[in-house]
Amino acid sequence: MGLILINESKEFVAVNFVGIPDIDLTNLFQEKAGYLEVAREMIVESDEACPGNEATLAKINSFLEEALHSSCEGIMVKSLDVDAGYAPSKRSDAWLKVKRDYVDGLRDSLDLVPIGAWYGNGRKAGWYSPFLMACYNPDTEEYQSVCRVMSGFSDSFYIEMKEFISGDKILAKKPPYYRTAEVPDKWFSPELVWEIRGADLTVSPVHHGAYGLVHLSRGISVRFPRFIRSLSDRKPDECSTATDIADMFHAQTRKMDVSGK
Template identity: 40%
Template structure:
């Protein structure tokens, strides 16, 4: 018998992540940016590396406010300090921090956090990420670091073993 992780369980820690891109919604949210490309900070290289795309956890009011927060930071090209394999509908200068939770941290071929660190041609990503709150008290450089995510991943793997 193979046991699978309970995906309703969440990480014990939340992450403070930086918005670096946005994607337009569909259906009821058509034409409105409703999911966001999020990144961790790598202070050694002074860059932001993607770790998830989050579009859940927002109330309608929070989603409207989220778009207001990023409005002034919208740019046409990928910011020089952002490392991403994904291309959002539009890029966002790495200035805005949000608190995010998730079920777990997994290996990912499309996110640049810890790319080639744990496994070749693979980074780390949050599985089932969910918005918790805005962190207007934090600068982008105060966000969760790549090293912290690697440590969280290692602790999580150790706990499952």
């Protein structure tokens, strides 16, 4: 089995070719930077793979930083053992993800409010997943969407949320004080505050967090968000503000050109 990664809009999608051994996959297509690329690789020999080898750690860190600088989610660390084949939807020590938020992530987490959700599919059928998360702008008294989140939840938490977000907590339509281009299956009244951590912040044509504070016609979104915990001591209007989001965007180490309209 060979494995390549297709880079489309800086997001990697895995494609498997089964039953084609010993074939150079680069001969099957022509690369175009930013559209179709073979995933870069770095091989570490077994005698260099001990945790105390500073030279190896430096090489791996450099490889990770290069991937993050290219706006990739991170890297995959794969064992080259014979029995280390890829199995879809199964976790294995032979294939490990290393992402920005596993290393450092945002300098601070965000406290966001779930304002809507989509119906879950597959194993999550019958629950809400993903959730639409929003910050608060006290100047306009608006909840502005920042991201969808579907990572970090336990099954028991999904069940608890399905029971809690019911009845009059489900709104018939989108309130005028919700700012977002997203259209979830259900809109919720602002009731909860969750701590969310992600890789970094980026401008978004869909999410309206800090709209107009960083970019004239776009908001700010969190890349690769993950649920950390529920904050029972916070009220919805005490969550992260639009100004907080803008300040964090400017403070992050990964800089972006936001001069475009």
